[in-house]
Structures are given as structure tokens and as C-alpha cells.
Amino acid sequence: MPDLSTRYLGLSLANPIVASSSPLTERVEDLQRLEAAGISAVVLPSLFEEQISIESHDLDTYLAHGSESYAEAISYFPDMWGYNFGPEGYLTRLAEAKKALKIPVIASLNGVSTGGWTSYARRMEEAGADALELNVYFVPTNPDMSGAEVEQMYLDLVSEVVTSVKIPVAVKLTPFLSAPAHVARKLGEVGARGVVLFNRFYQPDIDLEKLEVVPALNLSGPVTLRLRLRWAAIIFGHTSAEIAITGGVHSADDVLKCMMAGARVAMMASAVLRHGPEHVRTVLADLATWMEAHEYDSIGLMQGSMSQRSCADPAAFERANYMKVLRSYAAKGR
Numbered sequence: 500m501p502d503l504s505t506r507y508l509g510l511s512l513a514n515p516i517v518a519s520s521s522p523l524t525e526r527v528e529d530l531q532r533l534e535a536a537g538i539s540a541v542v543l544p545s546l547f548e549e550q551i552s553i554e555s556h557d558l559d560t561y562l563a564h565g566s567e568s569y570a571e572a573i574s575y576f577p578d579m580w581g582y583n584f585g586p587e588g589y590l591t592r593l594a595e596a597k598k599a600l601k602i603p604v605i606a607s608l609n610g611v612s613t614g615g616w617t618s619y620a621r622r623m624e625e626a627g628a629d630a631l632e633l634n635v636y637f638v639p640t641n642p643d644m645s646g647a648e649v650e651q652m653y654l655d656l657v658s659e660v661v662t663s664v665k666i667p668v669a670v671k672l673t674p675f676l677s678a679p680a681h682v683a684r685k686l687g688e689v690g691a692r693g694v695v696l697f698n699r700f701y702q703p704d705i706d707l708e709k710l711e712v713v714p715a716l717n718l719s720g721p722v723t724l725r726l727r728l729r730w731a732a733i734i735f736g737h738t739s740a741e742i743a744i745t746g747g748v749h750s751a752d753d754v755l756k757c758m759m760a761g762a763r764v765a766m767m768a769s770a771v772l773r774h775g776p777e778h779v780r781t782v783l784a785d786l787a788t789w790m791e792a793h794e795y796d797s798i799g800l801m802q803g804s805m806s807q808r809s810c811a812d813p814a815a816f817e818r819a820n821y822m823k824v825l826r827s828y829a830a831k832g833r
Contacts, residue, residue: 500787500791501787501791501795501797502796502799503515503786503798505539505764505798505802507540507693507763507764508630508692508693508741509630509692510603510667512602514798515757515758515763515765516537516539516764516765516767516783517541517766517767518530518533518541518767518768518779519766519768520542520543520607520632520634520768521768521771521772523771524541524542524543525592527595527596530599530600532776532777533771534600537783538767539602539603540604540605540629540764541603541604542766543592543605543607544607546609546623547610548609548611590622591626593606593623593626594626594627597626597627597628598627604628604629605628605669606632607633608620608623608632608634608660609636610633610634611635611636611656613659617656617660617663618663620663624664629666630668630693631667632668632669632670632671632695633656633657633660633668633669633670635653635656635670635672635673650681653672653682653686657686657691658689661689661690667692669691669695669741670691670695672696674696674697674698674726674730679730679734683738683740693742693743694738694740694741694742695766696746697746699719699746718768718769718773719746719747719749720747720749721749721750723746723747724744724746724747724753724756724757727744727746727747727760728744728756728760731757731760731761731806732805732806735761735803735806736761736803736806736808737808741763742761743762743764743766745766748765748766749767751782751786751788752785753765755786755789756805759801759803759806760803760805760806761803767782770782
């Protein structure tokens with residue numbers, strides 16, 4: 500039997516499959532089902548900065564201002580108290596999950612600004628979190644804000660959180676940064692133990708009958724993985740932060756590709772939402788079968804084996820493959 504174990508954020512994991520934040524990581528009962536199916540660690544749903552702001556009445560006051568003129572704007576904000584049971588409920592549920600599970604439990608904070616809300620990172624640590632995933636969900640809509648300012652915002656925020664806790668911190672990145680490899684390296688320098696590739700910004704749609712902007716959520720497919728593989732292969736070996744891939748991981752083949760690109764873990768959400776937690780057991784069995792057939796004794800042997808670090812000129816490699824893809828597609832059309 501091949502050795503499926505890996506290490507991520509300093510944690511020893513039985514295998515590289517981690518449950519990323521989703522509705523299936525909210526209830527303790529579902530977390531136990533994931534653990535029974537073989538998942539190696541879980542990331543809880545995020546506690547949002549806005550939820551904590553409501554607790555201090557800052558956001559509540561902001562939303563109330565002008566509501567007589569723009570009452571419909573209030574509907575854009577969900578019931579922040581109810582989501583994830585609110586800030587205090589989140590900490591209680593985190594402690595319950597930690598008590599019920601033997602696998603590592605990773606808490607998640609979603610925010611974009613420095614400030615007092617980061618004190619919740621310490622409270623998550625006190626509640627028993629083995630690590631913290633910082634989900635920086637920020638869309639820079641201000642045309643006066645430069646890419647350098649966006650990157651510095653990431654670094655300032657992560658630096659503040661890292662210095663406030665002793666548990667390891669991972670940062671969930673957006674693929675829309677101008678220089679993801681540079682940001683990943685700098686994040687490692689300010690103390691982040693991991694980078695998660697990538698956050699998926701949920702794109703709104705337009706209802707043509709009601710003339711309203713409406714939220715839309717589509718589960719990922721395997722094609723989503725390609726962008727993550729490319730950047731993991733580029734970043735591998737250029738940052739002290741360990742790489743996790745999330746988005747598009749559905750099968751054992753996907754997990755294998757993540758490992759070869761340079762990831763320590765492959766995170767699943769959409770696949771277990773579609774097929775249930777028991778899908779993890781199938782993926783693990785397929786993973787072991789492939790490794791035995793191809794004579795891989797351990798996951799560690801393949802991690803980073805297909806990264807670009809071994810390429811003398813990665814830029815030329817990228818451009819050559821781009822031309823090859825274009826040529827192959829044109830050939831099909833003849």
C-alpha cells in the first residue's frame with residue numbers, strides 16, 4: 500500500500516485530500532461523515548469581517564444610514580447574524596468540531612481590512628483551531644487603486660494576523676493579482692505558512708425581467724483546475740509557503756495533478772456536494788491504485804515533479820506551449 504501521507508501548514512495529514520470551506524463543513528454531523536470517509540482535514544466556513552462589524556454596531560449603523568432612500572440596498576446584505584450562527588456561535592461550533600473530530604480543524608476568516616476584527620483570529624486559536632485560513636475576498640473596484648496597493652493590502656493584513664496567533668496561517672489568493680508568484684513569495688516572507696490557489700469570486704447575473712442584479716453560484720468542474728495547476732507549477736519552489744489547490748478537484752486524477760504541480764494538499768468542495776462525503780473514499784482508493792500501478796511509493800515522491808522549477812527558461816516554455824495549443828486547435832478544424 501503506497502504512503503498517502505503529506506504535511507501541510509506543519510500538520511501531519513493521512514492523505515492530501517482536504518475538505519475546503521462549504522455547506523458540508525458547517526455541521527458537526529457532516530464533518531464526522533467526511534472524517535469517516537477518509538478526509539484528512541477540514542476547513543470550516545468563513546467567519547466574515549462584516550459579521551464581526553455588526554457585533555460592534557459599525558456595519559449596522561452604516562446600513563441604516565440612508566435606508567429610507569435606498570431601502571432595497573439593505574436586501575443585498577444577508578442575515579449576518581444567522582450565517583454560521585454569528586461570531587459567538589461560530590466559536591462554539593469550532594470548539595464542538597474540534598472535540599468531535601480527530602483530524603485537524605482549520606478555521607476561516609474572510610476579510611479585507613486591518614483592525615480589531617483580527618482579534619477573532621486569537622479567539623479561534625483559543626477555541627481549538629489547528630490552523631487558520633485567511634480568505635481575502637476583495638474586488639478592487641476603485642480605479643485609483645493600483646495593483647501594488649492591492650498587494651500591499653494583502654501583506655499588511657496577513658502580517659497583522661500572523662503576529663496575533665501562534666497557529667499556522669494560510670492565505671487564500673485570487674487569480675486576478677498581476678503577479679501571483681511575487682505575492683506568494685512575499686506572503687511567505689511575512690509569515691504565512693501556506694497559500695491556497697485560488698478563491699472563486701462569484702459572478703452576479705442580470706435578471707432581464709426584474710432588471711435586477713442577482714447572485715449566481717455554479718459548482719466547479721474539472722476544467723476549473725487548469726488555472727490552479729498552472730500557477731502552482733510556477734510558484735512551487737519560489738516561496739516558503741506551502742501550496743494548497745482548491746477549485747476543480749473532483750477525482751483521483753485531479754489530486755495527482757495537484758501533487759505533481761507542487762501542491763501539498765488538494766481541497767474538495769463541489770465534488771462532495773455533488774456526490775456526498777463518501778466520494779472521498781472512492782477517490783482515495785483510485786489514488787492508491789494509480790500509485791501502485793505506476794510504482795510510486797509515496798505522495799512525497801511526486802510533489803513538484805511536474806513544476807516549472809526544473810525548466811531552464813519557464814517563460815519560453817509557456818510561450819512554446821501556447822503556440823502548440825493554438826496550432827493543435829487549428830489542425831482539428833481542417
